[in-house]
Structure formats: C-alpha cells, structure tokens
Amino acid sequence: KPVVAIVGRPNVGKSTIFNRIVGDRVSIVEDIPGVTRDRIYSAAEWLTHDFNIIDTGGIDIGDEPFLDQIRQQAEIAIDEADVIIFLTNGREGVTAADEEVAKILYKAKKPVVLAVNKIDNPEMREQIYDFYSLGFGEPFPISGAHGLGLGDLLDEAAKHFPKDEGDHYDPDTIKFSLIGRPNVGKSSLVNAILGEERVIVSNIAGTTRDAIDSMVTVNGQKYVIIDTAGMRKKGKVYESTEKYSVLRALRAIERSDVVLVVLDGEEGIIEQDKKIAGYAHEAGRAVVIVVNKWDAVEKDEKTMKDFEQKIRDHFLFLDYAPIVFLSALTKKRIHTLVPMIDMASENHMRRVETSVLNDVIMDAVAMNPTPTDKGKRLKIYYATQVAVGPPTFVVFVNDPELMHFSYQRFLENRIRDAFGFEGTPIKIFARER
Ligand code: GDP
Numbered sequence: 001k002p003v004v005a006i007v008g009r010p011n012v013g014k015s016t017i018f019n020r021i022v023g024d025r026v027s028i029v030e031d032i033p034g035v036t037r038d039r040i041y042s043a044a045e046w047l048t049h050d051f052n053i054i055d056t057g058g059i060d061i062g063d064e065p066f067l068d069q070i071r072q073q074a075e076i077a078i079d080e081a082d083v084i085i086f087l088t089n090g091r092e093g094v095t096a097a098d099e100e101v102a103k104i105l106y107k108a109k110k111p112v113v114l115a116v117n118k119i120d121n122p123e124m125r126e127q128i129y130d131f132y133s134l135g136f137g138e139p140f141p142i143s144g145a146h147g148l149g150l151g152d153l154l155d156e157a158a159k160h161f162p163k164d165e166g167d168h169y170d171p172d173t174i175k176f177s178l179i180g181r182p183n184v185g186k187s188s189l190v191n192a193i194l195g196e197e198r199v200i201v202s203n204i205a206g207t208t209r210d211a212i213d214s215m216v217t218v219n220g221q222k223y224v225i226i227d228t229a230g231m232r233k234k235g236k237v238y239e240s241t242e243k244y245s246v247l248r249a250l251r252a253i254e255r256s257d258v259v260l261v262v263l264d265g266e267e268g269i270i271e272q273d274k275k276i277a278g279y280a281h282e283a284g285r286a287v288v289i290v291v292n293k294w295d296a297v298e299k300d301e302k303t304m305k306d307f308e309q310k311i312r313d314h315f316l317f318l319d320y321a322p323i324v325f326l327s328a329l330t331k332k333r334i335h336t337l338v339p340m341i342d343m344a345s346e347n348h349m350r351r352v353e354t355s356v357l358n359d360v361i362m363d364a365v366a367m368n369p370t371p372t373d374k375g376k377r378l379k380i381y382y383a384t385q386v387a388v389g390p391p392t393f394v395v396f397v398n399d400p401e402l403m404h405f406s407y408q409r410f411l412e413n414r415i416r417d418a419f420g421f422e423g424t425p426i427k428i429f430a431r432e433r
Contacts, residue, residue: 001043001254002161005054005077007105008087009070009097013117014057016144017087021046021053021154041247046154051161052254054080054247067100074101078108080247083160085153086136090116090127094134102134111160114139115153120146169224173215174345177226177252178290179280180262181272185292188328189262190214190225193337218338226252246279253279257389258286258344258423260337261318265307265325266296269314277315284390286344286424287321290337295327320416322423344423349388352419358382361395364414371404378402381433391426396433403430 006014022042044053056073077084086105088098105112116128119141131139140156142149169175178186194216214225253259259280263273280287289311297303308323315321322340326333361383370378379398386394395411397403408428415426 002049002051002082002158003054003080003251004044004051004083004085004157005056005081006085006087007056007074007077007101009095009101010057010066012087012089013144014055014087017085017115017117017142017150018042018053018055018057020144020147020150041250046151046158049154049158049161051158052251067097070097070101071104074104076247078105078110080251081110082162083157084108084110084112085157086112086114086134088114088116088131088134088139090119090124090131090141093127093130098134102136106135112136113153113156113160115142115149116140117142117144119143119149170222173222173224174258174341175213175224175226175256176258176260176341176345177249177256178260178262179249179253179276180264181270181276184262184264184267185328186262189260189290189292192328192331192334193225221342223338223341226255246275249276250279250283253283253285256285257348258288258341259283260288260290260341261321262290262292263311264293265291266293268307269310274314277318281317281425284425284427286348286390287318288337288340288344288423289315289318289321289323291323291325292328294325295330295332320422320425340423347421348390348424350391350419350421350424351388352385352391354384356418357385357393357415360414360418361411364411367414368407368410371402371407373402373404376402378407390424391421393426393428395428395430397430398432400430400432 006018008014022044040056041052041054044051054077056077084105086101088094114131114134114136116131116139119125119127120143125141128139128141140149140153142153178189180186194214216223216225261273261277261280263269277287277289291307291311304325307325311323312319322344324333324336324340326337328334361380365380370380372378376399381396381398383393383395386392393415395403408430412426412428415421415428
C-alpha cells in the first residue's frame with residue numbers, strides 16, 4: 001500500500017488530521033494490549049484510495065532541541081513515505097519553523113502536498129496565499145476541526161501514489177521477514193539462512209522505496225527475505241528511535257507471508273519482545289517464534305521446556321506459533337527453520353472442505369451446547385471458509401450477539417484440533433443468516 005506521512009512543526013494539528021483521516025479504524029498500533037497507545041501508523045482509506053498513514057508528530061524523538069526533532073521527524077517521513085503532506089497553520093501564517101521543514105523537504109525526492117490547516121470557514125481562505133512562499137505550489141486549505149478540505153487534499157496526494165503497487169514475485173514465492181528488538185541476531189540469522197546460497201539482492205520493480213529483498217532458493221522453493229528494522233540503516237541518527245523501527249517492522253510484516261519473531265535465548269523475554277510479537281499476530285500473518293543464541297545458554301534437560309513455557313505464558317495470543325531453538329552463530333538447527341516456514345506458510349493458505357468443517361462445528365456444538373442470553377439460545381446453521389491468509393471462517397447464526405467470545409474461542413480450538421493450522425492465526429466471524 002502507498003504510504004502517506006504528515007509532517008509539520010508542532011501544534012499545526014497533525015494528530016487531529018491523522019485521526020480525521022483514519023476515522024474509527026483501529027490502527028494496528030493501537031489495537032494490541034500492552035502496545036503503545038499512540039496512533040502513529042494506521043491503515044486508512046479515502047474513497048477508492050487505500051493507503052497507510054504515518055503521523056510523524058507521534059514519533060517521540062526524545063529530549064533533543066526542538067528544531068532537531070522536527071528535522072528528524074521530517075527525515076523519517078522522507079524515508080518512509082511515498083507522498084508527504086506538509087501541514088501548516090493558517091492562523092499563524094508562515095513561521096521560521098515552517099521554513100525549516102520546507103528546507104528539509106526540498107531535498108527529498110518525494111512528492112509534497114502543502115496543506116494549510118485551521119481554515120475553518122470560507123472567509124479565512126485569504127490566509128492561504130502567504131503559503132505559496134514555501135515553494136510547494138498550491139496550498140490546500142483544510143480544517144481538521146471541521147473535517148473540511150480533506151477530500152481534495154487526499155485526492156491530490158493520491159495523484160502521486162506509485163502506479164504499480166506491490167511486488168512482482170511468483171505467487172508461489174514465500175515471503176518472510178524477521179522481527180525483533182535490536183541485537184537479538186536478525187542480521188546474523190539472515191546471513192545464516194542465505195549462507196553461500198545468497199542469490200540476488202534486488203530492488204523490487206514497482207516500489208519507489210529503497211527496499212532491498214534477498215532471494216534464496218532452497219530445495220526448489222523460492223523465498224524472499226524482506227528487509228526489516230534497522231538491518232541496513234545502522235548508524236543513522238534516528239535509528240535509536242524505537243517507534244521508527246516499529247514503522248519499518250510493520251511495513252515488513254505487511255509484505256510478509258510468514259513473520260519470524262526472533263528472541264534472544266541468552267537474555268530472555270522482555271516487554272519489548274511482547275509488543276513486537278503483538279504486531280505480527282495482529283497483522284494476521286503466519287508466525288514462527290525463533291529463539292536465537294541458544295549456543296550461549298547453559299542448558300540441562302529442562303532448560304528448553306522452561307523457556308518454551310515462558311514463551312507460552314508471555315505470548316498467550318501466539319499459542320499457534322511453533323518455536324524453534326537455534327544458533328545463528330554456530331548454525332546449529334538452522335536447517336529446521338525453513339521447514340517451519342514452509343509449514344506455517346502452507347497452513348496460512350490452506351482451505352478446508354466445507355462439509356468437513358461443518359461436521360467439526362456440529363460435533364463441537366453437540367459436545368458443548370451453545371450459549372444462551374436472556375432466554376435466547378445461539379443457533380448455528382452452518383459455517384464456511386471465506387478466505388485464506390489467514391484462514392477465515394464465517395459461522396451463520398440466528399443472532400451474532402449471542403456468539404460470546406469464549407464460545408468463539410471454543411470453536412476456534414475445535415477447528416484447530418481438527419485441521420491443525422499450526423503457525424497461522426485463524427479468524428472466525430458470526431453472521432446472521
Ligand atoms: P540484529 O540487531 O537483530 O540484526 O542482531 P545482529 O545480527 O547484529 O546480532 C547482534 C549480536 O549478537 C552480534 O554481536 C552477533 O554476533 C550476536 N549473535 C547473533 N546470533 C548469535 C547466536 O546465535 N549466538 C551468539 N552467541 N551470538 C549471536
């Protein structure tokens with residue numbers, strides 16, 4: 001999906017505009033318990049345009065001087081976005097800080113659309129003429145408070161969306177990414193997987209970004225490893241910005257079929273690992289948990305079981321994800337990883353037969369009667385699989401309100417028991433027949 005970033009000095013209304021555009025949509029960043037509440041990145045749609053949007057104002061740069069913060073946020077936008085919305089405040093006119101932002105954006109080879117916020121009524125339109133001096137052409141008057149002008153602004157932004165969306169890999173190529181906090185060994189793992197077999201490092205046709213994917217063929221199956229957070233940009237000034245790495249991780253997750261959540265076996269699990277794992281789960285991708293640096297752990301016969309239990313306790317939502325213990329350094333058990341990726345990917349794309357599915361559902365209902373509410377009992381008529389990637393099921397019922405979370409969870413478990421689906425989340429929706 002194309003990425004739009006909103007950039008501007010503080011107090012021009014970036015978050016208001018962001019929330020307006022995103023609307024009620026639950027952004028990826030917000031929806032996961034324990035994950036940062038800031039809506040800094042979200043999917044959004046406007047008429048026929050489907051895109052992702054970043055509020056750079058939500059990216060916390062830390063205690064740096066004001067101008068440095070603005071500069072870094074602008075750099076992040078330039079790096080990440082296909083189109084930049086440069087937001088200013090019509091009530092205050094052009095300020096020195098606006099000019100600073102403009103200077104940074106001049107250097108970007110990305111399209112910039114200039115928006116003048118807080119133009120709450122037509123009489124105020126006069127205010128926009130000053131803003132021509134910023135050098136980004138016609139300023140678009142908008143009002144975040146009243147939701148005015150956003151349509152024209154986004155239409156303009158959409159004119160600059162890359163024409164050719166997506167990548168051009170064979171459909172049977174398995175795309176995967178490695179996510180994890182810094183230093184867990186992601187780069188080392190990529191190198192260990194690629195080994196001598198590293199084939200092509202290529203720019204993907206059709207994307208404007210500097211995405212670099214590595215391709216490798218193992219036993220005739222093609223894989224693409226998608227670049228993730230910080231793997232190739234070490235040393236940049238904002239590399240330390242955690243939320244920025246999150247943006248890159250989310251983008252990589254979005255393009256992946258399978259996400260490897262990498263943990264550090266030596267250091268154990270910390271809160272940050274949980275957040276990162278949450279992103280993978282929330283995106284509905286297949287997940288394999290990789291415990292790296294297992295060579296550095298002093299072990300007895302219980303160590304692996306204990307660690308596994310810790311993972312299960314910490315990542316309750318990832319109960320479907322298989323766990324692989326290995327070492328990128330010594331390459332021990334590295335060979336077990338690719339078969340896991342294959343398995344997870346296969347399950348992610350698996351379709352089950354409707355008749356078998358319905359047998360499973362009816363057996364489940366016979367075993368554990370459907371819930372009742374205010375004297376009304378949930379009736380299940382039939383179920384069908386409506387999608388893959390992840391497998392998604394619709395259960396037709398008399399009243400979807402009666403489908404309690406716990407019963408849904410029960411059905412999910414029965415489906416899992418019957419069909420496996422190891423490595424992939426599955427989704428169930430109740431619909432009225
Ligand atoms: P990234 O930030 O997640 O990409 O992590 P790196 O791949 O740069 O690795 C971070 C550090 O951990 C480096 O010093 C690696 O040599 C070390 N490391 C990576 N994998 C292993 C491993 O399997 N065992 C041990 N003992 N060290 C490892």
